[in-house]
Amino acid sequence: MTPPTLDATAETERAARLVQQALTRLGHAYTTQDGRLVQISYKSLSVAGDRYGLLEVDTQRLPPRVNVARLAHDDVLHHLTAVVGKPVHRLNTTGLTFCVVLEPAARTRLPRYVALDLEQRPTAAPYLVPIGVGHAGPVWRSLLQTGHILVGGETGSGKSTWLQALLAALLTVHDPTQLQLYLVDPKIVEFALWANVPHLGQPIATEVDEATAIIGRLLAELDRRAALFQSVLARNLAAYNARAAEPLPLVLVVIDELTDLALQAGLKSPFYTGLTRLISKARSFGLVLVLATTHPKAEVLNTLVRENCSTRIAFRVTTADHSRVILGSSGAHEIPRTVRGRLLARVDSRLVTLQGYYVADEALQAVAQQVQGQVGVSPLSATEIALVRYAVEQLAGDFLIDQLYAEFGPRGQGRLSRDRLRKLAQAWAARGWLMEPAQPTQPRRVADELAHLIE
Numbered sequence: 384m385t386p387p388t389l390d391a392t393a394e395t396e397r398a399a400r401l402v403q404q405a406l407t408r409l410g411h412a413y414t415t416q417d418g419r420l421v422q423i424s425y426k427s428l429s430v431a432g433d434r435y436g437l438l439e440v441d442t443q444r445l446p447p448r449v450n451v452a453r454l455a456h457d458d459v460l461h462h463l464t465a466v467v468g469k470p471v472h473r474l475n476t477t478g479l480t481f482c483v484v485l486e487p488a489a490r491t492r493l494p495r496y497v498a499l500d501l502e503q504r505p506t507a508a509p510y511l512v513p514i515g516v517g518h519a520g521p522v523w524r525s526l527l528q529t530g531h532i533l534v535g536g537e538t539g540s541g542k543s544t545w546l547q548a549l550l551a552a553l554l555t556v557h558d559p560t561q562l563q564l565y566l567v568d569p570k571i572v573e574f575a576l577w578a579n580v581p582h583l584g585q586p587i588a589t590e591v592d593e594a595t596a597i598i599g600r601l602l603a604e605l606d607r608r609a610a611l612f613q614s615v616l617a618r619n620l621a622a623y624n625a626r627a628a629e630p631l632p633l634v635l636v637v638i639d640e641l642t643d644l645a646l647q648a649g650l651k652s653p654f655y656t657g658l659t660r661l662i663s664k665a666r667s668f669g670l671v672l673v674l675a676t677t678h679p680k681a682e683v684l685n686t687l688v689r690e691n692c693s694t695r696i697a698f699r700v701t702t703a704d705h706s707r708v709i710l711g712s713s714g715a716h717e718i719p720r721t722v723r724g725r726l727l728a729r730v731d732s733r734l735v736t737l738q739g740y741y742v743a744d745e746a747l748q749a750v751a752q753q754v755q756g757q758v759g760v761s762p763l764s765a766t767e768i769a770l771v772r773y774a775v776e777q778l779a780g781d782f783l784i785d786q787l788y789a790e791f792g793p794r795g796q797g798r799l800s801r802d803r804l805r806k807l808a809q810a811w812a813a814r815g816w817l818m819e820p821a822q823p824t825q826p827r828r829v830a831d832e833l834a835h836l837i838e
């Protein structure tokens with residue numbers, strides 16, 4: 384639609400006249416040999432909302448002494464821009480066609496703040512996650528389609544907020560029989576809010592060995608699922624669940640600050656090698672990884688990792704290189720630092736600019752509270768169940784690290800280290816599963832809530 388402010392044809396005609404006069408003044412070269420002005424034909428056109436005037440000089444009629452290349456020199460173009468009052472470019476390389484930018488499309492600005500409204504999901508597809516709001520409206524995608532997701536951005540750019548919005552959207556819709564969650568949070572505080580949701584397959588990991596335990600468990604789950612899928616000839620989770628008597632949950636693994644964790648563990652560590660094995664096989668068995676990082680280093684986010692992350696989210700980054708590591712193209716370094724939550728996303732193989740959703744802490748708390756009441760699948764691993772059973776049956780409910788180590792450590796039936804047992808005890812105490820002793824010399828005791836989990 385033509386806005387009333389601009390008559391494109393009249394503008395183009397005006398530009399043609401000015402260009403003709405300017406070229407003439409520049410060296411009297413633009414009159415034909417019989418003294419008439421060289422004709423400039425013109426037309427106006429509109430491309431994707433941008434409006435242009437095209438001015439074509441009839442070079443055939445220019446006198447032979449006119450150097451066409453010189454006419455298209457930058458200095459001449461700058462002069463024309465000043466005369467016309469609008470940007471003038473040269474369009475072709477051999478002839479002389481100028482393009483005058485009459486009016487760029489009025490691009491609406493993206494909002495700087497969009498609160499997540501969980502009642503406003505665009506479709507009823509399962510496992511929908513909010514990616515952001517763009518010029519074409521809200522963008523949400525199902526985890527069944529996104530593949531693994533890579534999220535990068537400098538500190539304070541909006542990564543954790545984006546991850547929280549994703550978790551809130553999923554946890555309000557899917558119960559623990561449909562969604563199982565593993566969280567790795569080296570900063571300890573980012574996901575603490577979700578520590579008691581029944582979807583957790585294992586307590587939130589905050590250290591390398593805990594994260595390694597999660598990866599090990601997931602690799603075992605992958606093998607288990609491979610056999611199950613094979614038994615009904617299913618090639619993905621949806622197909623398996625349609626055929627099997629007992630449906631399996633989608634497993635979502637969110638790892639915050641991946642680069643730091645991987646470099647701390649080492650690139651040859653069981654954590655990192657296990658992760659790369661997991662990432663290349665997980666998707667077809669209904670395991671989705673969301674990997675977030677402040678320091679997008681190519682040595683950690685190598686080709687294998689990147690190629691397996693078909694959805695990429697880049698908040699502001701410090702360098703064009705960082706943008707390339709995350710997105711495969713530059714651009715995220717140009718996002719203004721002041722617009723938090725602004726992101727470039729590669730979704731469905733296309734790059735779009737979006738404003739990420741914001742969720743206030745109170746809204747997150749409300750979701751966590753609502754979800755905590757749900758009944759979970761057992762959040763304990765087989766070893767953990769055996770540990771608790773041993774404490775209850777053999778140690779009269781006392782969680783005695785030394786005895787448990789003798790039984791489940793390398794000299795006993797398991798491979799648990801003393802350190803791992805201590806960390807587990809701490810995490811369970813924080814969760815209310817172990818009761819703190821009245822005297823520091825006494826052991827922690829198994830709380831009823833934990834005892835019920837092994838019944």
Ligand SMILES: Nc1ncnc2c1ncn2[C@@H]1O[C@H](COP(=O)(O)OP(=O)(O)OP(=O)(O)O)[C@@H](O)[C@H]1O
Nearest residue numbers: 537538539540541542543544677723724739740741
């Ligand atoms: N989508 C958003 N809309 C508006 N403000 C946002 C948005 N995302 C983040 N912010 C603001 O930016 C702050 C930092 O965001 P966030 O904690 O998500 O960053 P981060 O990338 O995880 O940083 P770090 O690397 O330090 O963990 C938030 O506390 C919030 O005030």
Ligand SMILES: [Mg+2]
Nearest residue numbers: 542543544573
């Ligand atoms: Mg963060």
